[in-house]
Amino acid sequence: xxxxxxxxxxxxxxxxxxxxxxxxxxxxxxxxxxxxxxxxxxxxxxxxxxxxxxxxxxxxxxxxxxxxxxxxxxxxxxxxxxxxxxxxxxxxxxxxxxxxxxxxxxxxxxxxxxxxxxxxxxxxxxxxxxxxxxxxxxxxxxxxxxxxxxxxxxxxxxxxxxxxxxxxxxxxxxxxxxxxxxxxxxxxxxxxxxxxxxxxxxxxxxxxxxxxxxxxxxxxxxxxxxxxxxxxxxxxxxxxxxxxxxxxxxxxxxxxxxxxxxxxxxxxxxxxxxxxxxxxxxxxxxxxxxxxxxxxxxxxxxxxxxxxxxxxxxxxxxx
Ligand SMILES: NC(=O)c1ccc[n+]([C@@H]2O[C@H](COP(=O)([O-])OP(=O)(O)OC[C@H]3O[C@@H](n4cnc5c(N)ncnc54)[C@H](O)[C@@H]3O)[C@@H](O)[C@H]2O)c1
Numbered sequence: 500x501x502x503x504x505x506x507x508x509x510x511x512x513x514x515x516x517x518x519x520x521x522x523x524x525x526x527x528x529x530x531x532x533x534x535x536x537x538x539x540x541x542x543x544x545x546x547x548x549x550x551x552x553x554x555x556x557x558x559x560x561x562x563x564x565x566x567x568x569x570x571x572x573x574x575x576x577x578x579x580x581x582x583x584x585x586x587x588x589x590x591x592x593x594x595x596x597x598x599x600x601x602x603x604x605x606x607x608x609x610x611x612x613x614x615x616x617x618x619x620x621x622x623x624x625x626x627x628x629x630x631x632x633x634x635x636x637x638x639x640x641x642x643x644x645x646x647x648x649x650x651x652x653x654x655x656x657x658x659x660x661x662x663x664x665x666x667x668x669x670x671x672x673x674x675x676x677x678x679x680x681x682x683x684x685x686x687x688x689x690x691x692x693x694x695x696x697x698x699x700x701x702x703x704x705x706x707x708x709x710x711x712x713x714x715x716x717x718x719x720x721x722x723x724x725x726x727x728x729x730x731x732x733x734x735x736x737x738x739x740x741x742x743x744x745x746x747x748x749x750x751x752x753x754x755x756x757x758x759x760x761x762x763x764x765x766x767x768x769x770x771x772x773x774x775x776x777x778x779x780x781x782x783x784x785x786x787x788x789x790x791x792x793x794x795x796x797x798x799x800x801x802x803x804x805x806x807x808x809x810x811x812x813x814x815x816x817x818x
Contacts, residue, residue: 501526501790502562504587506553506578507569508538510774511592515569515619516545518782521768526790529563530556553578557585565793567619568592572675573668576601579616583608588615588793590786593682594674597667599810606803616803617789622679623686623800624785626764627745631736634743635687640754641739643687647718648680648734652775654703654723672703673817674810677721679732681816682809684709684717686801690808692717694815701725707816730775 503519505512505528512531519528530548533539542549550556557563566582568575568591576596582589589609595618596602609616622628635643655663662668669675685692691712698706704722711717736743740755753759766780791797 501565501793502560503528504530504532504553504556504560504563504566505569506532506566506582507571507592508533508541509569509571512569513541514770514772514774514782515567515786517770517773518786521770521783522787522790525794526565526786529560532556553581553585557587563587565590571662571668572597572670573662576605579605580608583612583614583616586612586614588617590617590619590789590793592619593621594670594678594810594813595806596810597670597674599807599814602807602810603803606807615793617792617799618801618806619785619789620679620682620801620806621781621785622683624788625781626766626784627750628683628686630750630762630764631683631734631743631745632687634736634738634752640741640743640752642713643715643736643738645716645718645737646684646687646734648683648720649731650676650680650719650721651728651731652676652723653727653730654725655775670813670817672705672721672723673813676723677705677707677719677816678809678813680719680721680734681812682801682806683734684719685805685809685812688713688715688717690804692808692812694812697816697818705816709812730777 503526505516508531516528519526531542532550532553539549565588568578570578572594575591579589579591606616688711692709695708695710707719709717733747734745742753744751750762750764751759768783769778769780770783771778788797792799
């Protein structure tokens with residue numbers, strides 16, 4: 500059983516808390532750390548022990564073995580380093596850090612202390628992405644030669660103090676939104692991927708092209724738009740002998756010369772998010788797998804080299 504200290508009780512902290520409730524066989528949130536009155540009120544309402552500092556929480560709850568960081572992105576480096584210094588394994592929301600150098604230092608610190616550091620890169624754990632990765636690995640439709648990701652959202656003016664719109668605090672679109680697709684791209688193509696070109700349509704709208712050493716082209720469109728559009732996260736993968744499409748509702752494979760096949764995407768547990776993402780099984784899958792990774796029941800979904808490389812590509816894309 501993992502004993503979790505949850506740090507951060509905003510949009511994402513509450514998503515993690517709601518999903519841990521479905522994982523009571525293997526994880527329990529023992530206490531929470533927050534900063535504001537709203538954090539305190541929320542915690543007390545849920546009957547959770549509330550602290551404003553991780554060290555105080557650990558002092559009162561020696562049984563805590565894992566700290567889950569869901570604080571705003573610019574705090575991840577300091578919060579993760581503190582959590583590791585407290586001798587606990589760490590789960591940290593994306594982006595792991597706002598620079599590749601920081602992420603590298605965080606992994607070195609974890610390794611040096613014999614602790615685990617697992618970034619909560621939710622897309623890696625989705626059933627849709629698992630189907631894509633399996634299809635690439637099996638090679639039954641030939642090589643992946645092109646992939647296009649699109650991720651668009653209304654400009655997020657809702658974060659506390661609008662920290663998401665401050666480059667020094669969130670890294671803006673490349674580190675906050677696009678990182679999901681950059682990460683999936685690196686997971687599929689490896690660390691030979693390089694940035695080829697970036698076009699910026701508007702201040703927060705990026706179109707970027709990347710290529711790996713085999714010549715596979717990856718295109719990512721990602722933006723925060725000044726319009727109340729619904730959240731969209733889709734991809735299209737072109738293989739030598741098929742095209743595979745995730746339109747946000749269904750995953751369909753269109754083989755050369757054969758009828759299309761809709762692939763089953765079944766989430767056993769679907770949980771409301773309270774953020775600009777509809778009810779989903781993504782975060783349950785993510786935390787369920789991460790707990791299994793921490794306990795050695797599953798292999799790590801991401802390597803430190805991949806995560807650091809993805810952040811390097813986010814740096815290159817941000818320019
Ligand atoms: N994976 C996803 O789909 C996804 C979606 C949204 C956000 N995120 C990530 O989650 C993180 C948090 O984003 P959010 O939208 O929940 O932010 P938020 O502003 O809604 O919440 C941040 C929380 O952290 C608290 N906090 C601030 N400083 C703290 C400190 N020093 N110690 C403890 N708590 C502190 C705040 O009071 C608040 O409760 C970000 O890194 C963001 O990129 C991921």
